[in-house]
Amino acid sequence: MRSFNDIQTFIDVASCASISEAARQNAQTPAAVSAAIKRLEKDLGNVLFIRSTRSLRLSVAGEQFLSYAKDSLSLIQQGVAAVQTALGEVTGTLQVSAPCDLGRNKLSEWLNEFLAQYPNVKLKLHLSDEVSDIYSQSIDIALRFGVPKDSQLIAAPLFLNNARILVASAEYVAKNGLLTHPLNLTQHTTITFMRFGEVFKEWRFYKNGAVQKVQLNCQHIVNDGEMVRRWALEGKGIAYKSYLDVIDNLASGELVHLCPQWQSDPLPLYMMYADRRQMTPVITAFRAFIQHKITALVG
Structure with a gap:
């Protein structure tokens, strides 16, 4: 051919x-x-x-x-x-884009299992915290956090109940005390993310219908979501991270969920693609596989 x-x-x-x-x-x-x-x-x-x-x-x-x-x-x-x-065959090339932290610490292990289950699949994995352009890059599907803004793309939900949460290491909490209200964030060292040079410095929280916005002068800023989590693990400050990214660290006690009584920004995870005709057997199998893994992870 x-x-x-x-x-x-x-x-x-x-x-x-x-x-x-x-x-x-x-x-x-x-x-x-x-x-x-x-x-x-x-x-x-x-x-x-x-x-x-x-x-x-x-x-x-x-x-x-x-x-x-x-x-x-x-x-x-x-x-x-x-x-x-x-014929029941799953074969071909799988071109996936994913955020750095999710890609390195969850998706990489899942993909190893997927490829072992489907040995005739060839993988191209693109990790970036920038928004990948499905139309101009060699990407079939993109895993993205947040409510989709591009109405031309098809968004298949993978985990709608994901949200950002405040976390810090047990060491940081022991040294600096337990955060009891979002407004007190200004008295703490904070870690945040930036994209295209724009710093994510306004953190929003919700309780009983009220919205609490906190403007922060973050001391640690980076354009890599994995580094935000690593700095939190190292006790450098409080981070506002995706629940999926820190779920294992919360279970192990390495990170502590702060102000759990406050709701935070929703951060649903979607699988994005440009055309329904792209749903080949390999992409269909991948979606089902990842959905199963996420369901098992969050219980």
Whole structure:
């Protein structure tokens, strides 16, 4: 199915507007990607890209062919998925994006089990606390915390009852006392997260219908969710973390849940994807597997 692979390569290059970036995302060499484009151009008898030393853009023929290429490849993938489903096969490439802390400390172990159960699946895992672009990056599904803002994406819920909670190490609590009210956070050392340079410094809490907002001058700021948890474990201060990220640390007593009588910001976990036609057997199996793991984790 070399021609279909070449079509996928063409779509990837068009999406990235770069041969080298498309090669990087697909673990190929730029020479291999360039050769695939040349084969396709030869088959079509048309130039698909206008190239210069600094830029690459679709030609008129390339723009015309792109929509047909996407539609035809989608139909082929649906056909393959239908055959595999009928045969009960789970095979193919799984391209997943996930937040750093969840990815390294939960998902990595779960994926090892998933791949052992389905040895014909190839995995590409993208870990980042930035919001991955499913449309432009080589990502099939993204695990994301929070209420979805992109209405064009399909959001399949994995854990709707997740929320942020205040946590600190037992050592920090012993040294600095137990936090009894969110307003007292200003008297403590706090740890927070930033994304795209924006610091998450307003923490909100809810009780009996009232909203309590606390503006903080956080002493420890980082753009990696795992580091927020690590600093909390090291006793550096109080963090406002996803319950899923700290559930094991709470069970072990390494972290203490502070102000549990106050509700906090909801932080549901979703599996995001662009099109229902993407629900191949491997993605369907992955969703069911992860759902089972999360259900078992939270009880």
